[in-house]
Amino acid sequence: MIFFQTHEIEAWINEDAPLVDLTSHLLGVEEQPSELTIRTRHTTRLTMMEEAARIFEILGAKVVHCAQSGHDVESGAIIFQAVGRADVLHRGWKVAMNLLEYLCGVATLTANMVKQVEAVRQIPLLVTRKHIPGMKKAMTKAILNGGAHPHRLGLSETILVFDNHLNVIGGRETLNHKIPAMQAAACEKKISVECDTYAQALQAANAGADMIQFDKVPVDELIEWNLNLKQQFPTVKVLIAGGVNPDNVQDYAKSGVDGIVLSSVYHAKPADLGVNIQRLSD
Structure with missing residues:
Protein backbone atom coordinates (compact mmCIF):
# COMPACT_ATOMS: atom_id res chain seq x y z
CA MET A 1 0.00 0.00 0.00
CA ILE A 2 1.26 3.47 -0.90
CA PHE A 3 0.63 5.84 2.01
CA PHE A 4 0.02 9.56 1.50
CA GLN A 5 0.52 11.86 4.47
CA THR A 6 -2.23 14.32 5.25
CA HIS A 7 -0.02 17.32 4.54
CA GLU A 8 0.58 16.03 1.00
CA ILE A 9 -3.15 15.93 0.28
CA GLU A 10 -3.67 19.30 1.93
CA ALA A 11 -1.00 20.73 -0.41
CA TRP A 12 -2.99 19.52 -3.45
CA ILE A 13 -6.07 21.31 -2.13
CA ASN A 14 -4.21 24.47 -1.20
CA GLU A 15 -2.58 24.70 -4.62
CA ASP A 16 -5.98 25.02 -6.32
CA ALA A 17 -7.82 27.17 -3.76
CA PRO A 18 -5.38 28.76 -1.30
CA LEU A 19 -7.93 31.23 0.08
CA VAL A 20 -11.53 30.92 -1.09
CA ASP A 21 -13.59 29.51 -3.96
CA LEU A 22 -14.55 32.92 -5.27
CA THR A 23 -17.32 31.70 -7.59
CA SER A 24 -19.12 29.76 -4.87
CA HIS A 25 -18.71 32.68 -2.48
CA LEU A 26 -20.19 35.24 -4.88
CA LEU A 27 -23.06 32.91 -5.79
CA GLY A 28 -23.84 32.54 -2.09
CA VAL A 29 -23.93 28.73 -2.17
CA GLU A 30 -21.44 28.06 0.63
CA GLU A 31 -23.88 26.41 3.02
CA GLN A 32 -26.19 24.76 0.47
CA PRO A 33 -26.36 20.98 1.14
CA SER A 34 -25.30 19.20 -2.05
CA GLU A 35 -24.18 15.86 -3.45
CA LEU A 36 -21.25 15.15 -5.77
CA THR A 37 -21.23 12.04 -7.98
CA ILE A 38 -18.43 10.74 -10.21
CA ARG A 39 -19.15 8.27 -13.03
CA THR A 40 -16.98 6.55 -15.61
CA ARG A 41 -17.51 6.97 -19.33
CA HIS A 42 -15.58 3.83 -20.35
CA THR A 43 -14.11 0.69 -18.82
CA THR A 44 -11.55 1.91 -16.32
CA ARG A 45 -8.96 0.46 -13.91
CA LEU A 46 -9.31 2.55 -10.78
CA THR A 47 -6.55 4.07 -8.72
CA MET A 48 -6.14 6.92 -6.19
CA MET A 49 -9.75 6.46 -5.05
CA GLU A 50 -8.84 6.48 -1.38
CA GLU A 51 -6.86 9.71 -1.78
CA ALA A 52 -9.78 11.34 -3.62
CA ALA A 53 -11.98 10.43 -0.67
CA ARG A 54 -9.51 11.97 1.77
CA ILE A 55 -9.57 15.24 -0.20
CA PHE A 56 -13.29 15.63 0.49
CA GLU A 57 -13.04 14.37 4.07
CA ILE A 58 -10.32 16.93 4.85
CA LEU A 59 -12.56 19.65 3.44
CA GLY A 60 -15.43 18.54 5.68
CA ALA A 61 -17.63 16.53 3.30
CA LYS A 62 -18.99 13.04 4.03
CA VAL A 63 -18.03 10.26 1.61
CA VAL A 64 -21.00 7.95 1.05
CA HIS A 65 -19.52 5.74 -1.70
CA CYS A 66 -15.95 5.11 -2.85
CA ALA A 67 -15.04 2.26 -5.21
CA GLN A 68 -11.77 0.49 -4.44
CA SER A 69 -8.52 1.17 -6.26
CA GLY A 70 -7.23 -1.72 -8.36
CA HIS A 71 -10.69 -2.77 -9.56
CA ASP A 72 -12.13 -2.53 -13.08
CA VAL A 73 -15.45 -0.75 -13.60
CA GLU A 74 -17.63 -0.54 -16.69
CA SER A 75 -18.84 2.55 -18.51
CA GLY A 76 -21.48 4.45 -16.54
CA ALA A 77 -20.49 3.04 -13.15
CA ILE A 78 -20.77 5.35 -10.14
CA ILE A 79 -17.34 5.25 -8.53
CA PHE A 80 -17.62 8.02 -5.95
CA GLN A 81 -20.23 10.03 -4.05
CA ALA A 82 -19.91 12.63 -1.32
CA VAL A 83 -22.33 14.99 0.41
CA GLY A 84 -21.70 18.31 2.10
CA ARG A 85 -21.74 22.06 1.64
CA ALA A 86 -21.72 23.18 -1.99
CA ASP A 87 -18.55 25.24 -1.57
CA VAL A 88 -16.74 22.25 -0.07
CA LEU A 89 -17.72 19.97 -2.96
CA HIS A 90 -16.75 22.56 -5.55
CA ARG A 91 -13.42 23.16 -3.84
CA GLY A 92 -12.53 19.47 -3.92
CA TRP A 93 -14.04 18.75 -7.33
CA LYS A 94 -11.19 19.60 -9.73
CA VAL A 95 -8.43 18.48 -7.38
CA ALA A 96 -9.96 15.03 -7.13
CA MET A 97 -10.94 14.88 -10.80
CA ASN A 98 -7.48 15.80 -12.08
CA LEU A 99 -5.94 13.20 -9.79
CA LEU A 100 -8.38 10.48 -10.85
CA GLU A 101 -8.45 11.19 -14.58
CA TYR A 102 -4.70 11.32 -15.09
CA LEU A 103 -3.84 8.40 -12.86
CA CYS A 104 -6.76 6.11 -13.72
CA GLY A 105 -5.61 6.63 -17.31
CA VAL A 106 -2.16 5.34 -16.34
CA ALA A 107 -3.62 2.42 -14.38
CA THR A 108 -5.96 1.47 -17.23
CA LEU A 109 -3.23 1.45 -19.89
CA THR A 110 -0.93 -0.45 -17.54
CA ALA A 111 -3.62 -3.08 -16.90
CA ASN A 112 -4.22 -3.49 -20.63
CA MET A 113 -0.51 -3.99 -21.34
CA VAL A 114 -0.14 -6.42 -18.43
CA LYS A 115 -2.98 -8.48 -19.93
CA GLN A 116 -1.22 -8.51 -23.29
CA VAL A 117 1.99 -9.79 -21.71
CA GLU A 118 0.25 -12.40 -19.55
CA ALA A 119 -1.53 -13.77 -22.62
CA VAL A 120 1.91 -14.74 -23.90
Missing part, protein backbone atom coordinates in the same frame (compact mmCIF):
# COMPACT_ATOMS: atom_id res chain seq x y z
CA ARG A 121 4.12 -15.44 -20.86
CA GLN A 122 4.23 -14.88 -17.12
CA ILE A 123 6.93 -12.23 -16.99
CA PRO A 124 6.80 -8.86 -15.23
CA LEU A 125 6.04 -5.50 -16.78
CA LEU A 126 8.50 -3.15 -15.07
CA VAL A 127 7.77 0.58 -15.09
CA THR A 128 10.64 3.05 -14.88
CA ARG A 129 11.07 6.12 -12.70
CA LYS A 130 10.54 8.51 -15.64
CA HIS A 131 7.60 10.15 -13.92
CA ILE A 132 7.06 13.87 -13.35
CA PRO A 133 9.11 14.95 -10.30
CA GLY A 134 6.91 15.03 -7.21
CA MET A 135 4.56 12.37 -8.57
CA LYS A 136 6.48 9.24 -7.56
CA LYS A 137 3.95 8.04 -4.97
CA ALA A 138 0.90 8.66 -7.15
CA MET A 139 2.45 7.17 -10.28
CA THR A 140 3.73 4.15 -8.35
CA LYS A 141 0.27 3.50 -6.93
CA ALA A 142 -1.21 3.78 -10.42
CA ILE A 143 1.13 1.23 -11.99
CA LEU A 144 0.77 -1.14 -9.04
CA ASN A 145 -3.03 -0.94 -9.33
CA GLY A 146 -2.56 -1.67 -13.03
CA GLY A 147 -0.75 -4.91 -12.19
CA ALA A 148 2.80 -3.85 -13.12
CA HIS A 149 5.87 -3.52 -10.90
CA PRO A 150 8.33 -0.67 -10.34
CA HIS A 151 11.59 -1.08 -12.25
CA ARG A 152 13.68 1.16 -10.01
CA LEU A 153 12.08 3.23 -7.26
CA GLY A 154 15.22 5.34 -7.05
CA LEU A 155 18.98 5.43 -7.47
CA SER A 156 19.51 4.15 -3.94
CA GLU A 157 17.62 0.93 -4.61
CA THR A 158 19.38 -0.87 -7.46
CA ILE A 159 22.66 -0.94 -9.40
CA LEU A 160 22.33 -0.26 -13.12
CA VAL A 161 25.40 0.76 -15.13
CA PHE A 162 24.68 3.06 -18.11
CA ASP A 163 26.91 4.35 -20.90
CA ASN A 164 27.26 7.64 -19.05
CA HIS A 165 28.78 5.80 -16.08
CA LEU A 166 31.15 3.98 -18.42
CA ASN A 167 32.18 7.25 -20.07
CA VAL A 168 33.32 8.50 -16.68
CA ILE A 169 35.16 5.37 -15.48
CA GLY A 170 37.04 4.65 -18.70
CA GLY A 171 34.84 2.42 -20.86
CA ARG A 172 33.39 -1.07 -20.82
CA GLU A 173 36.75 -2.76 -20.34
CA THR A 174 36.81 -1.41 -16.78
CA LEU A 175 33.82 -3.62 -15.94
CA ASN A 176 36.20 -6.60 -15.64
CA HIS A 177 37.46 -5.30 -12.32
CA LYS A 178 34.66 -2.90 -11.39
CA ILE A 179 31.88 -5.53 -11.28
CA PRO A 180 33.67 -7.95 -8.89
CA ALA A 181 34.50 -5.02 -6.61
CA MET A 182 30.90 -3.80 -6.69
CA GLN A 183 29.57 -7.29 -5.97
CA ALA A 184 31.86 -7.59 -2.96
CA ALA A 185 30.84 -4.20 -1.60
CA ALA A 186 27.10 -4.65 -2.26
CA CYS A 187 26.87 -8.39 -1.77
CA GLU A 188 23.07 -8.37 -1.37
CA LYS A 189 22.51 -6.55 -4.70
CA LYS A 190 22.43 -7.62 -8.34
CA ILE A 191 24.57 -5.79 -10.89
CA SER A 192 22.83 -4.79 -14.12
CA VAL A 193 24.48 -3.32 -17.23
CA GLU A 194 22.70 -1.58 -20.09
CA CYS A 195 23.79 -2.81 -23.52
CA ASP A 196 23.01 -1.83 -27.11
CA THR A 197 24.70 -4.73 -28.89
CA TYR A 198 25.31 -8.43 -28.41
CA ALA A 199 29.06 -7.83 -28.17
CA GLN A 200 28.50 -5.41 -25.27
CA ALA A 201 26.23 -7.92 -23.53
CA LEU A 202 28.77 -10.71 -23.95
CA GLN A 203 31.51 -8.53 -22.52
CA ALA A 204 29.36 -7.53 -19.53
CA ALA A 205 28.31 -11.11 -18.82
CA ASN A 206 31.93 -12.27 -18.98
CA ALA A 207 32.79 -9.49 -16.52
CA GLY A 208 30.26 -10.96 -14.08
CA ALA A 209 27.10 -8.91 -14.61
CA ASP A 210 24.01 -10.52 -13.10
CA MET A 211 21.64 -8.86 -15.55
CA ILE A 212 21.74 -7.43 -19.06
CA GLN A 213 19.31 -4.66 -19.93
CA PHE A 214 19.09 -4.27 -23.68
CA ASP A 215 18.00 -0.87 -24.97
CA LYS A 216 15.90 -0.36 -28.12
CA VAL A 217 16.80 -3.70 -29.72
CA PRO A 218 14.51 -4.99 -32.53
CA VAL A 219 12.58 -8.11 -31.58
CA ASP A 220 14.21 -10.41 -34.16
CA GLU A 221 17.70 -9.58 -32.95
CA LEU A 222 16.63 -9.75 -29.32
CA ILE A 223 15.34 -13.31 -29.72
CA GLU A 224 18.71 -14.47 -31.06
CA TRP A 225 20.79 -12.49 -28.56
CA ASN A 226 18.73 -13.69 -25.59
CA LEU A 227 18.98 -17.32 -26.67
CA ASN A 228 22.74 -17.15 -27.15
CA LEU A 229 23.31 -15.40 -23.83
CA LYS A 230 21.19 -17.87 -21.90
CA GLN A 231 23.08 -20.79 -23.45
CA GLN A 232 26.43 -19.38 -22.36
CA PHE A 233 25.32 -17.77 -19.08
CA PRO A 234 22.28 -19.67 -17.75
CA THR A 235 21.97 -17.56 -14.59
CA VAL A 236 22.09 -14.16 -16.32
CA LYS A 237 18.74 -12.36 -16.51
CA VAL A 238 17.81 -10.38 -19.63
CA LEU A 239 15.55 -7.33 -19.78
CA ILE A 240 14.44 -5.22 -22.71
CA ALA A 241 13.85 -1.47 -22.38
CA GLY A 242 13.17 1.43 -24.70
CA GLY A 243 10.44 1.92 -27.23
CA VAL A 244 8.02 -0.59 -25.71
CA ASN A 245 4.38 0.33 -26.29
CA PRO A 246 0.95 -1.34 -26.63
CA ASP A 247 1.61 -2.14 -30.29
CA ASN A 248 4.77 -4.19 -29.71
CA VAL A 249 4.68 -5.35 -26.08
CA GLN A 250 3.42 -8.84 -26.98
CA ASP A 251 6.19 -9.29 -29.54
CA TYR A 252 8.76 -8.43 -26.88
CA ALA A 253 7.07 -10.79 -24.43
CA LYS A 254 7.58 -13.61 -26.97
CA SER A 255 11.31 -12.90 -27.26
CA GLY A 256 12.26 -14.95 -24.20
CA VAL A 257 13.40 -12.07 -21.99
CA ASP A 258 12.90 -12.20 -18.24
CA GLY A 259 11.13 -8.85 -17.98
CA ILE A 260 10.00 -5.83 -20.00
CA VAL A 261 10.97 -2.31 -18.91
CA LEU A 262 8.93 0.67 -20.11
CA SER A 263 7.77 4.18 -19.31
CA SER A 264 5.14 4.66 -22.04
CA VAL A 265 2.27 4.08 -19.58
CA TYR A 266 3.02 7.47 -18.03
CA HIS A 267 1.81 9.06 -21.27
CA ALA A 268 -1.57 7.35 -21.16
CA LYS A 269 -4.68 9.16 -22.30
CA PRO A 270 -6.51 10.41 -19.19
CA ALA A 271 -9.58 8.46 -18.11
CA ASP A 272 -12.88 10.05 -19.12
CA LEU A 273 -14.87 10.66 -15.95
CA GLY A 274 -17.98 12.74 -15.39
CA VAL A 275 -18.81 14.79 -12.30
CA ASN A 276 -22.22 16.07 -11.29
CA ILE A 277 -23.02 18.26 -8.28
CA GLN A 278 -26.69 18.52 -7.31
CA ARG A 279 -28.55 20.54 -4.67
CA LEU A 280 -30.05 18.53 -1.87
CA SER A 281 -33.17 19.44 0.05
CA ASP A 282 -32.54 21.99 2.81
Whole structure:
Protein backbone atom coordinates (compact mmCIF):
# COMPACT_ATOMS: atom_id res chain seq x y z
CA MET A 1 0.00 0.00 0.00
CA ILE A 2 1.26 3.47 -0.90
CA PHE A 3 0.63 5.84 2.01
CA PHE A 4 0.02 9.56 1.50
CA GLN A 5 0.52 11.86 4.47
CA THR A 6 -2.23 14.32 5.25
CA HIS A 7 -0.02 17.32 4.54
CA GLU A 8 0.58 16.03 1.00
CA ILE A 9 -3.15 15.93 0.28
CA GLU A 10 -3.67 19.30 1.93
CA ALA A 11 -1.00 20.73 -0.41
CA TRP A 12 -2.99 19.52 -3.45
CA ILE A 13 -6.07 21.31 -2.13
CA ASN A 14 -4.21 24.47 -1.20
CA GLU A 15 -2.58 24.70 -4.62
CA ASP A 16 -5.98 25.02 -6.32
CA ALA A 17 -7.82 27.17 -3.76
CA PRO A 18 -5.38 28.76 -1.30
CA LEU A 19 -7.93 31.23 0.08
CA VAL A 20 -11.53 30.92 -1.09
CA ASP A 21 -13.59 29.51 -3.96
CA LEU A 22 -14.55 32.92 -5.27
CA THR A 23 -17.32 31.70 -7.59
CA SER A 24 -19.12 29.76 -4.87
CA HIS A 25 -18.71 32.68 -2.48
CA LEU A 26 -20.19 35.24 -4.88
CA LEU A 27 -23.06 32.91 -5.79
CA GLY A 28 -23.84 32.54 -2.09
CA VAL A 29 -23.93 28.73 -2.17
CA GLU A 30 -21.44 28.06 0.63
CA GLU A 31 -23.88 26.41 3.02
CA GLN A 32 -26.19 24.76 0.47
CA PRO A 33 -26.36 20.98 1.14
CA SER A 34 -25.30 19.20 -2.05
CA GLU A 35 -24.18 15.86 -3.45
CA LEU A 36 -21.25 15.15 -5.77
CA THR A 37 -21.23 12.04 -7.98
CA ILE A 38 -18.43 10.74 -10.21
CA ARG A 39 -19.15 8.27 -13.03
CA THR A 40 -16.98 6.55 -15.61
CA ARG A 41 -17.51 6.97 -19.33
CA HIS A 42 -15.58 3.83 -20.35
CA THR A 43 -14.11 0.69 -18.82
CA THR A 44 -11.55 1.91 -16.32
CA ARG A 45 -8.96 0.46 -13.91
CA LEU A 46 -9.31 2.55 -10.78
CA THR A 47 -6.55 4.07 -8.72
CA MET A 48 -6.14 6.92 -6.19
CA MET A 49 -9.75 6.46 -5.05
CA GLU A 50 -8.84 6.48 -1.38
CA GLU A 51 -6.86 9.71 -1.78
CA ALA A 52 -9.78 11.34 -3.62
CA ALA A 53 -11.98 10.43 -0.67
CA ARG A 54 -9.51 11.97 1.77
CA ILE A 55 -9.57 15.24 -0.20
CA PHE A 56 -13.29 15.63 0.49
CA GLU A 57 -13.04 14.37 4.07
CA ILE A 58 -10.32 16.93 4.85
CA LEU A 59 -12.56 19.65 3.44
CA GLY A 60 -15.43 18.54 5.68
CA ALA A 61 -17.63 16.53 3.30
CA LYS A 62 -18.99 13.04 4.03
CA VAL A 63 -18.03 10.26 1.61
CA VAL A 64 -21.00 7.95 1.05
CA HIS A 65 -19.52 5.74 -1.70
CA CYS A 66 -15.95 5.11 -2.85
CA ALA A 67 -15.04 2.26 -5.21
CA GLN A 68 -11.77 0.49 -4.44
CA SER A 69 -8.52 1.17 -6.26
CA GLY A 70 -7.23 -1.72 -8.36
CA HIS A 71 -10.69 -2.77 -9.56
CA ASP A 72 -12.13 -2.53 -13.08
CA VAL A 73 -15.45 -0.75 -13.60
CA GLU A 74 -17.63 -0.54 -16.69
CA SER A 75 -18.84 2.55 -18.51
CA GLY A 76 -21.48 4.45 -16.54
CA ALA A 77 -20.49 3.04 -13.15
CA ILE A 78 -20.77 5.35 -10.14
CA ILE A 79 -17.34 5.25 -8.53
CA PHE A 80 -17.62 8.02 -5.95
CA GLN A 81 -20.23 10.03 -4.05
CA ALA A 82 -19.91 12.63 -1.32
CA VAL A 83 -22.33 14.99 0.41
CA GLY A 84 -21.70 18.31 2.10
CA ARG A 85 -21.74 22.06 1.64
CA ALA A 86 -21.72 23.18 -1.99
CA ASP A 87 -18.55 25.24 -1.57
CA VAL A 88 -16.74 22.25 -0.07
CA LEU A 89 -17.72 19.97 -2.96
CA HIS A 90 -16.75 22.56 -5.55
CA ARG A 91 -13.42 23.16 -3.84
CA GLY A 92 -12.53 19.47 -3.92
CA TRP A 93 -14.04 18.75 -7.33
CA LYS A 94 -11.19 19.60 -9.73
CA VAL A 95 -8.43 18.48 -7.38
CA ALA A 96 -9.96 15.03 -7.13
CA MET A 97 -10.94 14.88 -10.80
CA ASN A 98 -7.48 15.80 -12.08
CA LEU A 99 -5.94 13.20 -9.79
CA LEU A 100 -8.38 10.48 -10.85
CA GLU A 101 -8.45 11.19 -14.58
CA TYR A 102 -4.70 11.32 -15.09
CA LEU A 103 -3.84 8.40 -12.86
CA CYS A 104 -6.76 6.11 -13.72
CA GLY A 105 -5.61 6.63 -17.31
CA VAL A 106 -2.16 5.34 -16.34
CA ALA A 107 -3.62 2.42 -14.38
CA THR A 108 -5.96 1.47 -17.23
CA LEU A 109 -3.23 1.45 -19.89
CA THR A 110 -0.93 -0.45 -17.54
CA ALA A 111 -3.62 -3.08 -16.90
CA ASN A 112 -4.22 -3.49 -20.63
CA MET A 113 -0.51 -3.99 -21.34
CA VAL A 114 -0.14 -6.42 -18.43
CA LYS A 115 -2.98 -8.48 -19.93
CA GLN A 116 -1.22 -8.51 -23.29
CA VAL A 117 1.99 -9.79 -21.71
CA GLU A 118 0.25 -12.40 -19.55
CA ALA A 119 -1.53 -13.77 -22.62
CA VAL A 120 1.91 -14.74 -23.90
CA ARG A 121 4.12 -15.44 -20.86
CA GLN A 122 4.23 -14.88 -17.12
CA ILE A 123 6.93 -12.23 -16.99
CA PRO A 124 6.80 -8.86 -15.23
CA LEU A 125 6.04 -5.50 -16.78
CA LEU A 126 8.50 -3.15 -15.07
CA VAL A 127 7.77 0.58 -15.09
CA THR A 128 10.64 3.05 -14.88
CA ARG A 129 11.07 6.12 -12.70
CA LYS A 130 10.54 8.51 -15.64
CA HIS A 131 7.60 10.15 -13.92
CA ILE A 132 7.06 13.87 -13.35
CA PRO A 133 9.11 14.95 -10.30
CA GLY A 134 6.91 15.03 -7.21
CA MET A 135 4.56 12.37 -8.57
CA LYS A 136 6.48 9.24 -7.56
CA LYS A 137 3.95 8.04 -4.97
CA ALA A 138 0.90 8.66 -7.15
CA MET A 139 2.45 7.17 -10.28
CA THR A 140 3.73 4.15 -8.35
CA LYS A 141 0.27 3.50 -6.93
CA ALA A 142 -1.21 3.78 -10.42
CA ILE A 143 1.13 1.23 -11.99
CA LEU A 144 0.77 -1.14 -9.04
CA ASN A 145 -3.03 -0.94 -9.33
CA GLY A 146 -2.56 -1.67 -13.03
CA GLY A 147 -0.75 -4.91 -12.19
CA ALA A 148 2.80 -3.85 -13.12
CA HIS A 149 5.87 -3.52 -10.90
CA PRO A 150 8.33 -0.67 -10.34
CA HIS A 151 11.59 -1.08 -12.25
CA ARG A 152 13.68 1.16 -10.01
CA LEU A 153 12.08 3.23 -7.26
CA GLY A 154 15.22 5.34 -7.05
CA LEU A 155 18.98 5.43 -7.47
CA SER A 156 19.51 4.15 -3.94
CA GLU A 157 17.62 0.93 -4.61
CA THR A 158 19.38 -0.87 -7.46
CA ILE A 159 22.66 -0.94 -9.40
CA LEU A 160 22.33 -0.26 -13.12
CA VAL A 161 25.40 0.76 -15.13
CA PHE A 162 24.68 3.06 -18.11
CA ASP A 163 26.91 4.35 -20.90
CA ASN A 164 27.26 7.64 -19.05
CA HIS A 165 28.78 5.80 -16.08
CA LEU A 166 31.15 3.98 -18.42
CA ASN A 167 32.18 7.25 -20.07
CA VAL A 168 33.32 8.50 -16.68
CA ILE A 169 35.16 5.37 -15.48
CA GLY A 170 37.04 4.65 -18.70
CA GLY A 171 34.84 2.42 -20.86
CA ARG A 172 33.39 -1.07 -20.82
CA GLU A 173 36.75 -2.76 -20.34
CA THR A 174 36.81 -1.41 -16.78
CA LEU A 175 33.82 -3.62 -15.94
CA ASN A 176 36.20 -6.60 -15.64
CA HIS A 177 37.46 -5.30 -12.32
CA LYS A 178 34.66 -2.90 -11.39
CA ILE A 179 31.88 -5.53 -11.28
CA PRO A 180 33.67 -7.95 -8.89
CA ALA A 181 34.50 -5.02 -6.61
CA MET A 182 30.90 -3.80 -6.69
CA GLN A 183 29.57 -7.29 -5.97
CA ALA A 184 31.86 -7.59 -2.96
CA ALA A 185 30.84 -4.20 -1.60
CA ALA A 186 27.10 -4.65 -2.26
CA CYS A 187 26.87 -8.39 -1.77
CA GLU A 188 23.07 -8.37 -1.37
CA LYS A 189 22.51 -6.55 -4.70
CA LYS A 190 22.43 -7.62 -8.34
CA ILE A 191 24.57 -5.79 -10.89
CA SER A 192 22.83 -4.79 -14.12
CA VAL A 193 24.48 -3.32 -17.23
CA GLU A 194 22.70 -1.58 -20.09
CA CYS A 195 23.79 -2.81 -23.52
CA ASP A 196 23.01 -1.83 -27.11
CA THR A 197 24.70 -4.73 -28.89
CA TYR A 198 25.31 -8.43 -28.41
CA ALA A 199 29.06 -7.83 -28.17
CA GLN A 200 28.50 -5.41 -25.27
CA ALA A 201 26.23 -7.92 -23.53
CA LEU A 202 28.77 -10.71 -23.95
CA GLN A 203 31.51 -8.53 -22.52
CA ALA A 204 29.36 -7.53 -19.53
CA ALA A 205 28.31 -11.11 -18.82
CA ASN A 206 31.93 -12.27 -18.98
CA ALA A 207 32.79 -9.49 -16.52
CA GLY A 208 30.26 -10.96 -14.08
CA ALA A 209 27.10 -8.91 -14.61
CA ASP A 210 24.01 -10.52 -13.10
CA MET A 211 21.64 -8.86 -15.55
CA ILE A 212 21.74 -7.43 -19.06
CA GLN A 213 19.31 -4.66 -19.93
CA PHE A 214 19.09 -4.27 -23.68
CA ASP A 215 18.00 -0.87 -24.97
CA LYS A 216 15.90 -0.36 -28.12
CA VAL A 217 16.80 -3.70 -29.72
CA PRO A 218 14.51 -4.99 -32.53
CA VAL A 219 12.58 -8.11 -31.58
CA ASP A 220 14.21 -10.41 -34.16
CA GLU A 221 17.70 -9.58 -32.95
CA LEU A 222 16.63 -9.75 -29.32
CA ILE A 223 15.34 -13.31 -29.72
CA GLU A 224 18.71 -14.47 -31.06
CA TRP A 225 20.79 -12.49 -28.56
CA ASN A 226 18.73 -13.69 -25.59
CA LEU A 227 18.98 -17.32 -26.67
CA ASN A 228 22.74 -17.15 -27.15
CA LEU A 229 23.31 -15.40 -23.83
CA LYS A 230 21.19 -17.87 -21.90
CA GLN A 231 23.08 -20.79 -23.45
CA GLN A 232 26.43 -19.38 -22.36
CA PHE A 233 25.32 -17.77 -19.08
CA PRO A 234 22.28 -19.67 -17.75
CA THR A 235 21.97 -17.56 -14.59
CA VAL A 236 22.09 -14.16 -16.32
CA LYS A 237 18.74 -12.36 -16.51
CA VAL A 238 17.81 -10.38 -19.63
CA LEU A 239 15.55 -7.33 -19.78
CA ILE A 240 14.44 -5.22 -22.71
CA ALA A 241 13.85 -1.47 -22.38
CA GLY A 242 13.17 1.43 -24.70
CA GLY A 243 10.44 1.92 -27.23
CA VAL A 244 8.02 -0.59 -25.71
CA ASN A 245 4.38 0.33 -26.29
CA PRO A 246 0.95 -1.34 -26.63
CA ASP A 247 1.61 -2.14 -30.29
CA ASN A 248 4.77 -4.19 -29.71
CA VAL A 249 4.68 -5.35 -26.08
CA GLN A 250 3.42 -8.84 -26.98
CA ASP A 251 6.19 -9.29 -29.54
CA TYR A 252 8.76 -8.43 -26.88
CA ALA A 253 7.07 -10.79 -24.43
CA LYS A 254 7.58 -13.61 -26.97
CA SER A 255 11.31 -12.90 -27.26
CA GLY A 256 12.26 -14.95 -24.20
CA VAL A 257 13.40 -12.07 -21.99
CA ASP A 258 12.90 -12.20 -18.24
CA GLY A 259 11.13 -8.85 -17.98
CA ILE A 260 10.00 -5.83 -20.00
CA VAL A 261 10.97 -2.31 -18.91
CA LEU A 262 8.93 0.67 -20.11
CA SER A 263 7.77 4.18 -19.31
CA SER A 264 5.14 4.66 -22.04
CA VAL A 265 2.27 4.08 -19.58
CA TYR A 266 3.02 7.47 -18.03
CA HIS A 267 1.81 9.06 -21.27
CA ALA A 268 -1.57 7.35 -21.16
CA LYS A 269 -4.68 9.16 -22.30
CA PRO A 270 -6.51 10.41 -19.19
CA ALA A 271 -9.58 8.46 -18.11
CA ASP A 272 -12.88 10.05 -19.12
CA LEU A 273 -14.87 10.66 -15.95
CA GLY A 274 -17.98 12.74 -15.39
CA VAL A 275 -18.81 14.79 -12.30
CA ASN A 276 -22.22 16.07 -11.29
CA ILE A 277 -23.02 18.26 -8.28
CA GLN A 278 -26.69 18.52 -7.31
CA ARG A 279 -28.55 20.54 -4.67
CA LEU A 280 -30.05 18.53 -1.87
CA SER A 281 -33.17 19.44 0.05
CA ASP A 282 -32.54 21.99 2.81
